[in-house]
Structure formats: C-alpha cells, structure tokens
Amino acid sequence: MILKKIVFNVNGVAAVRGFSDYVKRDLQLAYRSLGDTVAPLIFFTMVCTLVPLGLSPDTQRLSEVAPSMLWIMALLSTLLSIERIFIHDYEDGSLEQLLIAPQLIEIPILGKIVAHWLVTGLPLTLMSPLLGLMLSLPGSAYPALLLSLAIGTAYLSAVGAVGASLTVSLGRGGLLLPLLVVPLYMPIIIFGTATVTFAVDAMQWLGPLAAMGAMLCAAIALCPLAAAAALRFSSI
Amino acid sequence: MPNDYLISVNDLCFERDSLKLFGDVSLCLSAGEILLLEGPNGCGKTTLLRLLTTLLKPTSGNVYYCGELLDKVRYQYLADMLYIGHQSAIKLALSAEENLTWMAASEGLHEPQMVRDALQRMGLGRVYDLPCHQLSAGQMRRVALSRLALSRCRLWLLDEPLAALDAEGIELIKSCVRKHLDRQGAVILVSHQDLAAGPMRKYDLKENCF
Numbered sequence: 001m002i003l004k005k006i007v008f009n010v011n012g013v014a015a016v017r018g019f020s021d022y023v024k025r026d027l028q029l030a031y032r033s034l035g036d037t038v039a040p041l042i043f044f045t046m047v048c049t050l051v052p053l054g055l056s057p058d059t060q061r062l063s064e065v066a067p068s069m070l071w072i073m074a075l076l077s078t079l080l081s082i083e084r085i086f087i088h089d090y091e092d093g094s095l096e097q098l099l100i101a102p103q104l105i106e107i108p109i110l111g112k113i114v115a116h117w118l119v120t121g122l123p124l125t126l127m128s129p130l131l132g133l134m135l136s137l138p139g140s141a142y143p144a145l146l147l148s149l150a151i152g153t154a155y156l157s158a159v160g161a162v163g164a165s166l167t168v169s170l171g172r173g174g175l176l177l178p179l180l181v182v183p184l185y186m187p188i189i190i191f192g193t194a195t196v197t198f199a200v201d202a203m204q205w206l207g208p209l210a211a212m213g214a215m216l217c218a219a220i221a222l223c224p225l226a227a228a229a230a231l232r233f234s235s236i
Numbered sequence: 237m238p239n240d241y242l243i244s245v246n247d248l249c250f251e252r253d254s255l256k257l258f259g260d261v262s263l264c265l266s267a268g269e270i271l272l273l274e275g276p277n278g279c280g281k282t283t284l285l286r287l288l289t290t291l292l293k294p295t296s297g298n299v300y301y302c303g304e305l306l307d308k309v310r311y312q313y314l315a316d317m318l319y320i321g322h323q324s325a326i327k328l329a330l331s332a333e334e335n336l337t338w339m340a341a342s343e344g345l346h347e348p349q350m351v352r353d354a355l356q357r358m359g360l361g362r363v364y365d366l367p368c369h370q371l372s373a374g375q376m377r378r379v380a381l382s383r384l385a386l387s388r389c390r391l392w393l394l395d396e397p398l399a400a401l402d403a404e405g406i407e408l409i410k411s412c413v414r415k416h417l418d419r420q421g422a423v424i425l426v427s428h429q430d431l432a433a434g435p436m437r438k439y440d441l442k443e444n445c446f
Contacts (some may be wrong), residue, residue: 028330028334032255032330032367089326092324092326092327092328093323094325094327096319096321097325097342099321100290100291101342102311102312102314118326217277
C-alpha cells in the first residue's frame with residue numbers, strides 16, 4: 001500500500017502539485033511580510049558597506065579580501081533567515097497538517113527550500129556585483145562571484161533546512177541552529193571563496209565551481225529526506 | 237478485531253519521557269457516531285487525539301481503522317481523516333479565502349466557488365478577503381472550522397472546536413457535524429461543551445490517566 005502510494009506520488013501530478021503549491025505559497029507569504037523577507041538583504045548590504053570603513057578604503061587591500069568578505073557576509077545573512085523555513089509553520093500548526101497529509105512530505109519540503117532560495121539566495125546573488133564594486137572586486141571575478149553565490153546559497157538553503165527542521169520545536173533565538181549548520185557550511189565557503197579568488201587571480205575557476213555544483217546536487221537529493229525525517233521526529 | 241467499527245483502539249498506552257500519561261485505553265467508534273473524550277485538564281485528551289492522527293506514536297497498543305492495523309493502511313487513513321487542533325494552521329498574512337483555498341487544496345478540492353460558499357455558510361461572507369490578522373479570535377476559529385463545511389473525510393478529529401465560538405457559531409458547527417454523521421461520517425471530539433448533534437459515545441480518560 002505504502003509502495004503503491006509512493007509510486008503514485010512520484011509519477012502522478014500530485015507530486016508536482018505539492019511542489020509548486022508550496023513554492024507559490026511560500027513566495028506569497030514572503031511577499032506579504034516583505035519586511036522580514038528583505039532583512040537578510042539589508043544586513044548583507046550594510047555589513048559589506050562597513051568593510052571599507054573598518055579595513056581601509058585602499059583598493060588593493062579591499063580587492064584582496066573582497067571574495068572572502070562577500071562570501072562570509074552572504075553566509076551570515078542566509079543564516080539569519082534559515083530558521084524561517086519552518087518556524088512559522090510550526091507555530092501556526094501548518095507543519096502538523098503537512099505531517100499528516102497523505103503524501104510524501106519530502107516534496108513540499110523541497111518546495112519550501114526552493115522558495116527560501118528564491119527570496120534570500122537569489123536576491124543576494126543579484127545584489128552581490130554591486131557590493132563587489134564597493135569592495136573593488138576586479139572585473140574579471142564577477143561571473144565567478146555570481147555563479148558561485150547562486151549555487152552556494154542554494155546549498156545553504158538546502159542544508160539549512162535540515163538544521164531548521166531539527167531545531168524547530170526548540171523555539172526561537174537559539175544558538176543551536178548556527179552551531180549545527182555552520183560546520184556543514186564549511187566546505188561550500190571554502191570552494192566558494194576559492195572560485196572567486198581563482199577568478200581574481202585569472203586562474204581556471206571552473207574546478208571549484210564544479211565541486212560546488214556536485215555538493216549542491218547531493219544536498220538537493222539528500223536534504224529533503226533528512227529534513228522530513230527530522231521533522232517527523234522533532235516537531236511533536 | 238471486529239470489522240464493523242470505523243476505528244477501534246486496543247489497550248493504548250502512552251509514555252512521555254518515561255512518564256506514563258495514560259494506559260489501557262480501549263474504545264471504538266462506528267460510522268455515524270460521535271465520540272466525546274472527557275476528563276480533567278492534563279489527563280491526555282489532546283495527546284490521545286494526536287495519537288489517533290499518527291502525529292504521535294503510542295508506547296504500546298494498537299489502533300485499527302476499518303478492522304486493519306493503522307500502520308498498514310496509514311495513507312488510506314490519512315486521506316480519510318481530518319484533524320483540526322488547537323493550532324488552526326491559519327496564516328495570518330493571508331485572507332480567509334486564501335487560507336481555506338489552501339486547506340481545501342490539501343484535500344484535493346480545487347473549486348473556488350465551494351470555498352466561497354463554505355465561508356458564506358460560516359458567516360464570514362463579509363470578511364473573506366481581509367487578512368486574517370484583522371479577524372477576531374472567534375472569526376479565526378470559524379475560518380479554521382469552515383473546513384468542516386467542505387471536507388469529504390470520513391473521520392473528523394476535533395480538539396476543542398467550540399472554544400471562542402459564539403452561540404450562532406456553535407449551531408453552525410452542530411449542523412456541519414449533523415450533515416457529516418448523515419453521510420456516515422464519524423467524529424472524535426475533545427470538548428468541554430455539549431455538541432449533541434447525533435448518537436454520542438462518551439469516553440472518560442479520568443480512570444486511565446496517572
């Protein structure tokens with residue numbers, strides 16, 4: 001019976017519906033609470049503006065630190081918003097309704113991850129060239145910056161969802177969530193900054209980018225499963 | 237187990253953090269009946285209801301749906317079951333209509349007119365397009381309960397559905413429940429108020445709790 005249901009869900013329209021419905025709904029909710037949604041973006045911009053003030057306005061020194069600064073700030077601002085993936089649904093009871101829905105909950109969870117990336121990772125990526133300019137990032141590095149952030153933030157959303165699902169029942173403001181996910185973020189930030197630094201130094205940067213792509217593929221495949229298992233187990 | 241019960245529960249025990257909450261709960265319910273769970277605060281009524289939703293797993297004991305072990309027919313059961321708990325799953329940023337449309341879609345109902353009719357019937361005709369954070373507690377409860385006017389599920393699990401409702405609201409819910417029972421549905425209810433809308437069994441958890 002369960003197998004039959006899984007086959008039905010994977011083949012049928014139900015799976016696609018579950019996915020697109022959740023993406024649409026989360027985008028709609030993000031749009032309705034725009035203040036919350038743009039907060040990570042504002043944080044990203046603000047902190048990046050502080051770097052030239054705190055470090056030095058010297059172009060040479062700024063361009064040296066620009067790749068790592070942009071990446072660290074992107075990671076931190078994603079971290080700010082990661083808990084939002086599930087916390088509201090947990091508080092208003094939507095999450096328990098999802099858990100007792102007669103469907104595979106991994107697909108809606110993937111939908112929520114995609115929606116989260118669309119409202120945080122994507123705007124952040126699109127914003128990054130502007131901040132790169134502010135940090136005197138050399139022109140040759142922009143394609144690498146955009147691509148690595150696009151892939152990297154998607155990975156951050158996917159892996160963050162696992163952490164968010166584990167800590168959802170613990171309430172807000174805990175340090176546990178960053179503690180859980182930052183170690184998992186380490187590989188992506190290593191390869192992310194490597195991609196941009198290689199581009200700055202006019203080296204071949206597709207290698208680290210491909211590694212990031214591979215990590216993202218693995219994350220997309222595994223994180224919804226892990227998050228679903230964690231939700232079943234922790235949210236009640 | 238006899239097959240003619242819609243749902244039957246056999247020697248159900250539940251422990252939380254190795255603290256026994258209740259034990260040896262056995263009950264059964266046929267189609268067309270209401271089961272009222274009674275007992276003092278904290279005796280585990282909501283927990284029992286959540287066990288029946290499969291959100292929680294019992295420590296021991298079995299639940300049968302149509303004579304089959306619940307684990308075997310879980311998907312079938314979940315498709316036939318509607319649970320409305322204390323948390324109403326309402327998104328405050330969305331309007332009543334958007335909320336109900338979403339809830340109906342999760343049951344596979346995709347007709348906008350039905351949603352509008354249901355809200356009309358629940359007395360929300362004038363506020364259906366307001367964001368829910370502008371509604372009163374009673375109106376929010378009505379939005380959540382307007383699922384009852386739509387649902388085609390056979391088994392309803394309702395946790396304190398009448399809290400915050402006015403007399404008119406209670407009548408509306410009663411009429412929904414009556415219609416549901418006529419369609420051979422069944423209701424398991426936790427409530428401190430009377431919802432006499434049909435043949436009613438009562439189960440008192442007082443003796444089972446520790």
